[in-house]
Amino acid sequence: MRRAALAAGAFAGLAACSPAAQVAAPAPTPAPAPANPPAGMQYLYGSGEAAALSVQVWQALAAYVSDRVKARPANSVVLADGASLATPSFAPCGTKPYAAIFDVDETVVLNIGFEFHDARTGRGWNAADWDAWEKTGEGAVAAVPGAAEGVARLRGMGVTVIFNTNRAVANAEATARAIRAAGLGEAVHGETLYLAGDDGQGNRKDGRRATIAAKYCVLAQGGDQLGDFSDLFNATGQSVPARRALTVGTPVSTLWGRGWFVLPNPVYGTALRGGFDDVFPMDKRWDLPADGGKN
Amino acid sequence: MRRAALAAGAFAGLAACSPAAQVAAPAPTPAPAPANPPAGMQYLYGSGEAAALSVQVWQALAAYVSDRVKARPANSVVLADGASLATPSFAPCGTKPYAAIFDVDETVVLNIGFEFHDARTGRGWNAADWDAWEKTGEGAVAAVPGAAEGVARLRGMGVTVIFNTNRAVANAEATARAIRAAGLGEAVHGETLYLAGDDGQGNRKDGRRATIAAKYCVLAQGGDQLGDFSDLFNATGQSVPARRALTVGTPVSTLWGRGWFVLPNPVYGTALRGGFDDVFPMDKRWDLPADGGKN
Numbered sequence: 001m002r003r004a005a006l007a008a009g010a011f012a013g014l015a016a017c018s019p020a021a022q023v024a025a026p027a028p029t030p031a032p033a034p035a036n037p038p039a040g041m042q043y044l045y046g047s048g049e050a051a052a053l054s055v056q057v058w059q060a061l062a063a064y065v066s067d068r069v070k071a072r073p074a075n076s077v078v079l080a081d082g083a084s085l086a087t088p089s090f091a092p093c094g095t096k097p098y099a100a101i102f103d104v105d106e107t108v109v110l111n112i113g114f115e116f117h118d119a120r121t122g123r124g125w126n127a128a129d130w131d132a133w134e135k136t137g138e139g140a141v142a143a144v145p146g147a148a149e150g151v152a153r154l155r156g157m158g159v160t161v162i163f164n165t166n167r168a169v170a171n172a173e174a175t176a177r178a179i180r181a182a183g184l185g186e187a188v189h190g191e192t193l194y195l196a197g198d199d200g201q202g203n204r205k206d207g208r209r210a211t212i213a214a215k216y217c218v219l220a221q222g223g224d225q226l227g228d229f230s231d232l233f234n235a236t237g238q239s240v241p242a243r244r245a246l247t248v249g250t251p252v253s254t255l256w257g258r259g260w261f262v263l264p265n266p267v268y269g270t271a272l273r274g275g276f277d278d279v280f281p282m283d284k285r286w287d288l289p290a291d292g293g294k295n
Numbered sequence: 296m297r298r299a300a301l302a303a304g305a306f307a308g309l310a311a312c313s314p315a316a317q318v319a320a321p322a323p324t325p326a327p328a329p330a331n332p333p334a335g336m337q338y339l340y341g342s343g344e345a346a347a348l349s350v351q352v353w354q355a356l357a358a359y360v361s362d363r364v365k366a367r368p369a370n371s372v373v374l375a376d377g378a379s380l381a382t383p384s385f386a387p388c389g390t391k392p393y394a395a396i397f398d399v400d401e402t403v404v405l406n407i408g409f410e411f412h413d414a415r416t417g418r419g420w421n422a423a424d425w426d427a428w429e430k431t432g433e434g435a436v437a438a439v440p441g442a443a444e445g446v447a448r449l450r451g452m453g454v455t456v457i458f459n460t461n462r463a464v465a466n467a468e469a470t471a472r473a474i475r476a477a478g479l480g481e482a483v484h485g486e487t488l489y490l491a492g493d494d495g496q497g498n499r500k501d502g503r504r505a506t507i508a509a510k511y512c513v514l515a516q517g518g519d520q521l522g523d524f525s526d527l528f529n530a531t532g533q534s535v536p537a538r539r540a541l542t543v544g545t546p547v548s549t550l551w552g553r554g555w556f557v558l559p560n561p562v563y564g565t566a567l568r569g570g571f572d573d574v575f576p577m578d579k580r581w582d583l584p585a586d587g588g589k590n
Contacts, residue, residue, distance in 0.1 A: 037574045039567045040334050046535050046574035047566030048521050048528060052542040053559060056552035060355045063552070113581025120571060121582075132583055140581040145543045146551075226343050233343060240341050247347040248440045256441075257351035257358070262344060266561035271342030272334045276415060279332045279341035286408025286435040287416075288427055 113140025353441030408435020
């Protein structure tokens, strides 16, 4: 995902570095460079655990799609217009050709260069730097482990790979170059690449998904954010625990790993929210026993 | 996993709070409670993204095992004695009954109560508090999303579920109670529960895996750390990028999602290591272009 609407990270308090702001005020003083990258970046960009997990998702996805193409399903894995998470229904497949829909950032592409800049300079995420990254970052991306092999396998099965990202429509060509540079093949705006600004719905992706599902039988969706599957997960005013509860033991939770495939991202986005009362249920708290647990 | 050998977190510099240390020195002054839990805890314990990802792993695992029990495989997914990651070979199945092996902490059980204590008090991880948690934490754990349903499905297929954890053998009964309290059923020490101290190999799990594979045809392994699959991932002196490279495009990487199943854990463990040069390859760095990317 792209983070324009979600800059809730540690540096969100820094002034946005737009040209106008640079004229009106001194540039923000960067924090001193930390000794190590944040834990989330160590995990996602550095660890064998996250690499293995990403390969796992892509291998499971390709195996799932391989099974699905053997017998045409009745429905796409895109929710139908008017469906809810409680009573899901899905866009019909008819005789449409097969496709799979993927977010770009931290789903097929690792934004290694930008996150280095973010962490090392202490500037953090800001809209101006991210826009420059979209325009010029193609040399400093890598494929998510397993993604290049995964999309190649899908194409080999006759499944059209479509990218649905919240990168800006103004940067469509540069984003296609970044996708190509990561070894993920060609993306053509309006055909296999959809971006924020393609319609009047901003960062919401349901409209673009409906456009795609009108033309294709969508066998799989992949993303690192719940909004990569349905905007319904991001209802305004919803608490952190209520949002989590939508994903477990519900009518849509059967889709995880069976049509909807989540990639790990503890670096940024809608997952990094919540205070202690949101994250730790009151009935699951613990403190040292008075005897230190010696009994 | 249990973290005795891996306490490389933000609070690792605090004195260990053993009884001896408490006598010899004043108790460490806890840091002030932070406003929010660390990002990794927000992700793992609070987000819909991590819950969905965990459900996905467990659903994919159960589907994979369901396929495997239909035709007896020749080999377990436990590496044979003397195998390497470059030239893997596997323990034979013969006519042995089916089993699956799982780590406990952050694989089948979320240690919500302990992590609350860790983050809220600023005491962080230390061996004494963790030992007390093993002994008394059973009321403040939860199942990893999808794990209770997953292990129940495996048992329904006739697959014995075996837990192989680095919790201490001295706390075997309490760990069995925690597993039961999380809704994961019964674990019997020496039969379906193996712990650190069962053999002379400390936190290394290969010996315990070999003991299990001598009695069972192991169809799947699950864990949040690479050491939950093979100790060979944790060779001494290995760099962070070299360790990551073992997991992608190698002879064992085909196992991710097909026998070996990784659960997300950006909170603690072997994944949270590395400086900037470990995490960000030199050829994937980026900084703002001189013109701010306007071209």
